[in-house]
Amino acid sequence: MKTRTHQTTGPQGDTALLGTPAAQAAFAKARTALTLYAALTTAALVAVVAVAATGHMVNPFMWTRAALLPFLALLLHYLTASTTRGSRRAYERLRTITVVCPLAIAGVDLIPGVCPWWYAAMQTVCVLPLLHTALTLRTPPLRTAFAKPDSTEDARARRGRK
Incomplete structure (x- = not known):
């Protein structure tokens, strides 16, 4: 039984492009920005709790969003970890979500x-790290590391031709 992996291959067919200093620096920037995003969304949740505790109005929308966004931060950290291991699928999802x-x-x-x-x-401030991550994921080192393989070569390989 064959198992499918989602490892990225560079133009030479290896994952060496992920280990370049430029790619590692981009991953570090993305991780830092997402850590900041997690901290800001958690602070937003604490602010909503504090406002509600002081008797001010907090609507269900605010509660729902304030509770869900820290969980989104966890998902983004998971996708970032998968991306640093070479998962093209995680990279594409991370790019889209950010x-x-x-x-x-x-x-x-x-x-x-x-x-x-x-x-x-407060929510606008919270999404600034996501925008930074979106831009970081589109830098040349990461675009090169996660470049799509040539479709004609893929088609030939699937058919078993050279």
Whole structure:
């Protein structure tokens, strides 16, 4: 039985591109930004708890988002760990999530009446590390390390031709 791995291969067919100093520096930047994201989203949850504890209004939307975003940070850390091990699938998912989430969060916060201004401002600060990660994941060292293999060579290999 064959098992499929999601290891990335570079142009020469190895994962050596992931070990380059530039790629490792990009991974370190992404990990740092995501750690900051986790800290900020946890602080946002603590702020919502504090506001609710002092008797101010906190709507269900604020509770839900404040509780879910720290869990998203855990997912992003898991994807980052998989990416550093060479998972192309994790890399693509991480790239997508770090772009879509900030847009979705900012888009919902702009809807009048959904949340107070202070909460929208706090959420905007929280997504800045995600935007930094999105840009870091698109740097040349990582794009090169996770480049798609040539489709014609892939097709020939699947058919067993040279």
